Amino acid sequence: MATSDSIVLYDFFASNCAWRVRNVLHWKGIPYETRSVNLLAGEQHKPAFLKINPYGAVPVLYIDNRFITQSVAICEYLDETRPEKRVFPEDPYEKAQVRRIVEIINSYLVPLQNPTTAKKHSNDPEEQLAWSMDFFTKGFTVVEKLLAETSGRYSVGDDVTFADMALVPQVWRAKRLKPDFSRFPNIMRVYKELLQLEAFGKAHAANHKDCPEDIRGDVC
Template identity: 40%
Template sequence: MASKPILYSFYRSSCAWRVRIALALKKIEYEYRPVDIFKGQQNSEEFSKLNPLSQVPALVCNGATVVQSMAIIGFLDDVYPKPPLYPKDPIQKAQAHALAEIINSGTQPMQNLSVLKRLCTDPEKQKEWSHYWIDKGLTAFEKMLQQTAGKYCVGNSVSIADICLVPQMLNAHRADVDFTKFPLIQKITVSLSEMDAFKEADPFIQPDCPKELQGKGKKY
């Protein structure tokens, strides 16, 4: 690519976190532009022109804008094919997609900040709601891992499934999910947390992370 990609991100967004992991795995240099979700900057007219849904992440590459984390990661895998983020074997590729979608479609949207605000204003009820959906999603994920896992979610290579799993674990921590029920998930996230790419993408070292939180995030 001729120019450095621009990533519109928020340090705590799990969807933006996925894209940061993909960029780090592929060793792609990019410009980081923060969008403060807590301040509502995603609803600005300027950002809404990039993403009409007013959500991060958004990636601008050579004047073209790609939105939605899964679409962005697929785009990056097409343009920067090494290392691949999807298995070559058709069955393993389908398994990786399925695991990723358990989180992307069946878990993360249910505990998204905009959904919680729409649900109610009671923090405890919001937490209870998040706990239910995250526990449900991770239970399904763990069961699938019994058929797919090696060192990572699908065999012994990092894939889109791993990229989606790690950010969801921080949300699970916030919802007080009992991780002892998920031994395979725990084992895999420990392995992933030791990789440089996952360390580089960590939300608590991003430029827009508040100083008082930098380096203090609860790990996987």
């Protein structure tokens, strides 16, 4: 049972959105408990969970005796209430650059690459793959161009930001499409740099306690 000083993440190992929150929690060194919500088994639609999040999705973070939903809102709250190792720059222009990248990933790539969305398009797996690949290519092409403008060692300059927290899950999840990643050298350069950081390794889906054995440890 969560107490008033507990931090509890309602999580699914392969959820891009929940993964972003794990990245931020580990980056900031914030201890937390995990409550697994198996999206494949439909646990997000159970009445007990819908009381916490009527939308029926992860992540949900219980913190400061409150429940917060939506990954960007959660991470903004963490940055404002626990400002050590900030992930949103204080400079307004730099923050805008972070948000540009995050919006392409969060509002365009994630929804349109979701297997559930692809099934609404077609019941044919090959058509689903082609449909998802089309949106992947358009979205990654835009992110690649943005990183050509903004990146240093990481997505925006030489400091880790929330753009990086969003980038890593999206690249790893896109592997199922088997794209030609060589077309996106800036994305892959930043991605490989981020995988060297301990916090990103701890948060990685392939290192999650619920990760299936056949992909466990596949962090590349």
